Amino acid sequence: MDWFISLNPVLQGLLATLFTWFITALGAALVYFFKEVDKRILNAMLGFGAGVMIAASFWSLLSPAIELCEELGHSGFIIPGIGFFLGGVFIIVADKLMDKYSYGVSNKQSTIEETTKAKNYKRSILLVLAVTLHNIPEGLAVGVAFGGVAVGIPGTTIIAAMTLALGIGLQNFPEGAAVSLPLRREGLSRNKSFFFGQASGFVEPLAGVLGVVAAITMRSILPFLLAFSAGAMISVVGSELLPEASMENKNITTLGLILGFLVMMILDVALG
Numbered sequence: 001m002d003w004f005i006s007l008n009p010v011l012q013g014l015l016a017t018l019f020t021w022f023i024t025a026l027g028a029a030l031v032y033f034f035k036e037v038d039k040r041i042l043n044a045m046l047g048f049g050a051g052v053m054i055a056a057s058f059w060s061l062l063s064p065a066i067e068l069c070e071e072l073g074h075s076g077f078i079i080p081g082i083g084f085f086l087g088g089v090f091i092i093v094a095d096k097l098m099d100k101y102s103y104g105v106s107n108k109q110s111t112i113e114e115t116t117k118a119k120n121y122k123r124s125i126l127l128v129l130a131v132t133l134h135n136i137p138e139g140l141a142v143g144v145a146f147g148g149v150a151v152g153i154p155g156t157t158i159i160a161a162m163t164l165a166l167g168i169g170l171q172n173f174p175e176g177a178a179v180s181l182p183l184r185r186e187g188l189s190r191n192k193s194f195f196f197g198q199a200s201g202f203v204e205p206l207a208g209v210l211g212v213v214a215a216i217t218m219r220s221i222l223p224f225l226l227a228f229s230a231g232a233m234i235s236v237v238g239s240e241l242l243p244e245a246s247m248e249n250k251n252i253t254t255l256g257l258i259l260g261f262l263v264m265m266i267l268d269v270a271l272g
Contacts, residue, residue: 004162005158009146009147009149009150009212009216010209010212010213010216012146012150012161012212013142013143013146013147013208013209013211013212014205014208014209014212016142016146016161016162016165016208017139017142017143017165017204017205017207017208017209018205019165019169020138020139020142020165020168020169020172020201020204020208021172021198021201021202021204021205022169023169023170023172023173023176023201024135024169024172024173024175024176024197024198024200024201024204025176025194025197025198025201026173026176027172027173027174027175027176027177027178027180027197028176028177028179028180028193028194028196028197028198028200029176029180029194029197029198030176030177030180030181031177031180031181031183031184031190031193031194031197032190032194034181039249040249040252042173042174042177042178043174043249043252043253043256044249044252044253044255044256045170045171045173045174045256046171046174046241046242046253046256047241047242047252047253047254047255047256047257047259047260048167048170048171048256048257048259048260048263049167049168049170049171049172049241049260050171050237050241050242050256050257050260051167051256051257051258051259051260051261051262051263051264052163052164052166052167052168052170052171052260052261052263052264053138053164053167053168053171053233053234053236053237053241053260054233054234054237054257054260054261055260055261055264055265056141056145056160056163056164056167056233056264057141057229057230057231057233057234058230059155059160059264059265060145060156060160060161060163060164061141061144061145061226061227061229061230061233062080062084062226062227062230063155064148064153064154064155064156064226065079065080065083065222065223065224065226065227065230066080066223067153067154067155068153068154068222068223068226069223071154072220072223074223079223079224079227080223080224080226080227081227082224082227083223083224083225083226083227083228083230083231084227084228084230084231084234085231086228086231087137087227087228087229087230087231087232087233087234087235088231088232088234088235089231089235090137090228090231090232090235091137091232091235091236091239092235092239095239095240132199132200132201132203135172135175135200135201135203135204135207136203136204136207137207137229137232137233137236138168138172138204138207138233138236139203139204139205139206139207139208139211140207140208140210140211140225140229140232141164141168141211141229141230141232141233142161142164142165142168142204142208142211143207143208143209143210143211143212143213143214143215144211144212144214144215144222144225144226144229145160145161145164145211145229146158146161146208146211146212146215147211147212147213147214147215147216147222148161148215148222148226149161150212150215150216151215151216151219151222153222153226163263163264164264167260167264168204170260171241172201172204175200175201176197176198176200176201177197179193179196179197179200180193180194180196180197180198181193183196183197211225211229242257
């Protein structure tokens, strides 16, 4: 623990998001061993990760944003409120654009018979783009959390930032599998399926470093960045993680959600 705390915050953010990407790759690697994985396990992990992200969005991001605003002499709810709202809207708009890209094919084009290879390629790109889109705000949130600790933002702690990375990593495991396993079922090779699965999480280290740098160099807009990240995470949880996980095994997902929230709360409040 001490060696990690002593590192440069940019390196901390990079290592933390490399960890989340690595967990994505582990999930994608299931394609080498299975064609199917028990959905109860994946849904429990999604629920747990969602619980951690919900708790972290307040204790690690939104609450520090409010405290910093008040410290800077601003209203405690205007800037964080705007940032939170825009972060959520960003994910909603991005999802709409993805839907348009996925289904906005003209009738003339849709009547043209595509080859199997072309279909597989298109499906691969869409899957990777969809998951990658959701990984950007997650990586940014981890980076901003570590950056907030580095500049001494009230309410931010290294434990909370690390726990946030852990929670995001846990929910990345089923996301990696959710990309690679369907592609394998469609006929892609194991290597290609794994590549697409792990590639969906590689954007997180890039976003993580960007988040740390932004938090350190632009303190005046840090409340907005913190709140924006919180809103984006809540939107991801509400629009993607919970609906996907609760389609089946709703009770297991709910239990995972409760446990994830509880773990994050204990670590942040008791140890932070």
